[in-house]
Amino acid sequence: MLDKKDIQKLIEVFATREELKEMISRLVTKEEFSNLQTAVDAYAKKADTYFQEMVMLSHKVERHEKWIKQLAEKLGIKLEY
Numbered sequence: 226m227l228d229k230k231d232i233q234k235l236i237e238v239f240a241t242r243e244e245l246k247e248m249i250s251r252l253v254t255k256e257e258f259s260n261l262q263t264a265v266d267a268y269a270k271k272a273d274t275y276f277q278e279m280v281m282l283s284h285k286v287e288r289h290e291k292w293i294k295q296l297a298e299k300l301g302i303k304l305e306y
Contacts, residue, residue: 240248253261297304 294304296302
C-alpha cells in the first residue's frame, strides 16, 4: 500500500495535466516546421547560387589578370604589386 510520502514522491516526479498541456502547446506544428524547412531550402539555394557566381567571378578576374600581364610584357611595362 502507498503511504502519503510515496504519493508525494510520485506527484513530484510526474507532470501534471496542466504541465503537459503547456508542454504540448510549445511544440512546433507540422506547418511551422514545413515553413522553416522551406525557408532554409530557399536560403541554401541562394547561398549555392552566390557561391557559383563567386567562382565564376574569380575565374574572370584570373583571366583578366593574365591578359594584363601579357599586355604589360609585350609593351615592356613592369607591373608592381
